[in-house]
Amino acid sequence: MFSWMYLGLFLAASLLLTILLGRYMAKVFDGQPTLLTPILAPLEKLILRIAGIPNTESQHWTRYAQDLVLFNLVCGVITFLILCFQHLLPLNPLKLAGMEPWQAFNTICSFVTNTNWQSYSGEVSLTNLSQMLGITFMQVVGAVSGVAVCAGFLRGLTNRPLGHFYQDFTKALLYVFLPVMVVGSLFFMSQGVPQTLDQQTVVRTVEGATQKIALGPVASLLTIKQVGTNGGGFFNANSAHPFENPNPLTNFVEIMLELSIPMGLVYMFGLWLKDRKQGWVIWSAMMSMFLVFLWVGHAFEQAGNPILTHLPGTSLSVDQHATALQSGGNMEGKEVRFGILPSMLFTVATTGTSSGAVNNMHDSLTPIAGMVPMADMMLNIIFGGVGVGLMGFLLYGIIAVFLTGLMVGRTPEIFGKKIEKPEIVLASIAILLHPLIILVPTAIAATNDFGLSSLNNAGPHGLSEILYAYTSAAANNGSAFAGLNANTPWYNISIGLVILLGRYISIIALLAIAGSLLAKPKVEPGPGTLRTNTLLYGAVWLGVILIVGALTFVPVLVLGPVAEHLAMLRGKLF
């Protein structure tokens, strides 16, 4: 009963946040006044004046993309130096050493791209200065960059001047992220999440032993981690740690924070297009896939492990049914204070939105439920990361109008603009790169000692661990399946490069498409126009996503989680 109330509340809150945040962001990025304008506008003007950025100028897409690339490069280099030389910098009461260079490379690739894959344990590897000035700062930069780029891309699609990268960055930071970060941090502190510069506290346990408990500025990092769909936790256990997710209420708020901006951007797109129906078609398509993934994952987790139902060679069995006294199902790797449905809801939200925060261990999911987050990241468009998820979904939209246009013999058009060969070439590069950067390094790692030696599990489960790592990297998700030691030169370098390719190639290709469409005359819809704002077209869109996006991964999924599931049914575990 609690689980289904939790789900009902989730759907109601999703609808409310979509509309409220969508309207708000549409005004912010359109330069219209909002409730916060009287407070923040003077600050915005001051920042732009100090930085020497013109207040009204719109950029060509190439300049917009260059500014993104150069800004992210500078932020990455600064953070690299902070991480490598943290032993020489202040706020290091535990006298921690500098980070190893390849691990620092992996970390900056991860955090500048909003991926937040971690091959380190934050509480024992990073000083408070590194956590605040390196990690939290980069979480903000990565997330705000994504929203800024999405604003530029959506302007291109909705026939507005593309805007200016630094103006959009400043607006997203001040008007969207800053208020949420302040309110969110205060809320989490009220729920017991620490926010202190003390790095640890020493306590005496009930048995009389001495225990050191890690502390730090957790609440502020947690808020940007969730709202920015970053995912890199303060603690290695991430949102499963009681200091990073103390109760079901914080769990719910964390889920909603992950989804709020990606959902709001879909509504904002509909508003800018002056076609709310188009926004709702996209939102419904994303939400329907979200619910299907949740249903599949929840069903397999609630069913539990069939081997436990009848323990082999004995007459013993484990009751895995949900009753008033137990949650039933597979509770391995889950927190009792959350249970199965809130854990799966978190899993589907975190892998759909490229967040990567976890409140349960994905490595402990049953094989098919473990395939759900992988498939979520392989598609990478179920609301997606802040900004880039909607961009990915619209990318499939461009391919869908092209394919359906070919089928019915019409010139492909989307949002009143004709789609031609150059747009299809760029869209194809962005779409084909995603499976390439997952499958090729997975194959290399799965066939060489330098990849296999990091595994903790053999057989199909081991393949799933490698596949999950590269899928998470390519989708800029950052969640880990666990069971894989990723802190080796091979994994630090290869995962770092996959993360960079997964982020920037598609963003640049999409900005190019937006710039190209913006330069074209708007075509008024006629009787021959294929309308994209209908439920039928939403279904076609989903079909293209499943055929083009998902089928590529079927063979490797069969070798990994599906094979593991079939083996489990025959009594074999890995």
Next chain:
Amino acid sequence: MTMLLALGLFIAFFIGLLGFIRFCEWVLSRREVTS
């Protein structure tokens, strides 16, 4: 030395991205005239 290699690889990737922006520009410039 390893530190320079790691930092160099990161910077080289971003310089490559500037090249990719030029490539996208080139693709868009090869638009075929359609009726």
